[in-house]
Amino acid sequence: MKVLRARVLGFCMGVRRAMDMAVSEARLLPDAGGPGPGIFTIGPLIHNPQALEVLSARGISVLDEDKLPSGLEGAVLIVRAHGITPGLEESLRKRGGRLVDATCPHVRSSQMKAKQLAGSGYHVFLAGERRHGEIIGIQGYVEQGYGERGAACPASSCTVVAGVEEAEEAARLLRERQGDLPCALLAQTTISPEEYEKIGGAIRNYFPSLMIVNTICGATRDRQEALRELCAGVEAVIIAGGRESANTRRLLAIARNSGVPAWLVETQADLPEEIWNYAVVGLSAGASTPDSIIMDIERALTFSPLPGKKPECV
Numbered sequence: 001m002k003v004l005r006a007r008v009l010g011f012c013m014g015v016r017r018a019m020d021m022a023v024s025e026a027r028l029l030p031d032a033g034g035p036g037p038g039i040f041t042i043g044p045l046i047h048n049p050q051a052l053e054v055l056s057a058r059g060i061s062v063l064d065e066d067k068l069p070s071g072l073e074g075a076v077l078i079v080r081a082h083g084i085t086p087g088l089e090e091s092l093r094k095r096g097g098r099l100v101d102a103t104c105p106h107v108r109s110s111q112m113k114a115k116q117l118a119g120s121g122y123h124v125f126l127a128g129e130r131r132h133g134e135i136i137g138i139q140g141y142v143e144q145g146y147g148e149r150g151a152a153c154p155a156s157s158c159t160v161v162a163g164v165e166e167a168e169e170a171a172r173l174l175r176e177r178q179g180d181l182p183c184a185l186l187a188q189t190t191i192s193p194e195e196y197e198k199i200g201g202a203i204r205n206y207f208p209s210l211m212i213v214n215t216i217c218g219a220t221r222d223r224q225e226a227l228r229e230l231c232a233g234v235e236a237v238i239i240a241g242g243r244e245s246a247n248t249r250r251l252l253a254i255a256r257n258s259g260v261p262a263w264l265v266e267t268q269a270d271l272p273e274e275i276w277n278y279a280v281v282g283l284s285a286g287a288s289t290p291d292s293i294i295m296d297i298e299r300a301l302t303f304s305p306l307p308g309k310k311p312e313c314v
C-alpha cells in the first residue's frame with residue numbers, strides 16, 4: 001500500500017510546546033510520581049489518551065480543577081495550552097503550587113486582548129464552545145479587565161455564542177436591554193474563518209460598530225487545507241488522533257465530506273479491515289496526536305503486503 005501524508009499534520013506549536021514543557025519538568029524532578037508533591041497538569045494536557053499515558057509514565061498526573069486539594073505545597077502545576085482563568089491561577093498559587101505556564105502564545109494573546117477591551121468598557125462577545133477551557137479562561141480575563149478599571153464585572157459583560165443563530169439572538173437581546181454599546185468580538189482560536197465571519201455579520205446587524213478581532217489560529221486551518229488537498233489524490237483516508245479531540249473529529253468530517261472513505265483511529269490497532277482494500281491511502285492527524293502514533297500507523301499501513309491483505313503486524 002502507498003501511504004501519502006498530508007503536508008501538515010499532527011502537533012501544533014502550542015501543543016508541542018506544552019508537551020515539551022511538561023516533559024522537561026518531569027526530567028527536573030526525577031522522583032516525580034513517587035511520594036511527594038509531584039507534577040500535575042490542570043486538566044488533561046491534550047486530548048489524546050496515548051500521550052496522556054506517556055505523561056503518566058513520567059510521573060505527571062492530571063488534577064481536576066473542580067476538586068482541588070486544599071494544600072499543593074511544592075507541587076509543580078502545568079497550565080495547559082488552552083489556558084485557565086486568573087481566578088484559578090490565584091487559587092492554585094494560594095495552595096502553594098508552582099505554576100508552569102504552558103498557555104499557548106496565541107491563546108495568551110486572546111486573553112490579553114479580552115482583558116484590555118473589557119478594561120476599556122467594551123462588551124465582549126466570544127465565538128466558541130461555552131464549556132471549552134479556552135473560552136472559560138478568556139471569560140476570566142474579561143472579568144479581570146473590568147476589575148482593573150474599578151468596575152464590578154456585570155453578569156452581562158461577556159456573551160459566548162456558539163453559532164450564527166445564537167449570535168443574532170444574543171445581540172438582539174443585548175441591544176433591546178442596553179441600547180447601543182461599544183462591542184468587540186473575539187473567537188476561540190480553532191473556529192472556522194467562515195463561521196466567524198457569519199457570526200460577526202449577525203452581531204453587526206445590531207451593533208454596526210462592532211470591533212472584530214482576528215484571534216483565529218492558522219494551525220487548524222493549515223491542517224484542514226492540507227487534508228482537502230490530500231483527499232483529491234487518494235482512495236481512502238486515515239485520521240490519527242483521540243476520539244475526544246474536537247479538531248481531530250473535524251478532520252474526519254472534512255475527509256468524509258470530500259467524498260473519500262475515512263476513519264479516525266487512535267492507534268494502529270484501530271485500523272479498519274476495509275483499509276486493506278485500498279492501494280493509495282492518505283494519512284492526516286489532529287493537532288494533539290503525537291509523532292510516535294502517526295509513525296506507528298504509517299508503518300502499519302506501509303507494510304501491508306498487498307491491497308486486500310491485512311499484514312501480520314497489525
Ligand code: SF4
Pocket residue numbers: 012013014015081082104105106107189190217218219220287
Ligand atoms: S491550535 Fe493554535 S492556538 Fe491552539 S494550541 Fe495549537 S497553536 Fe495554540
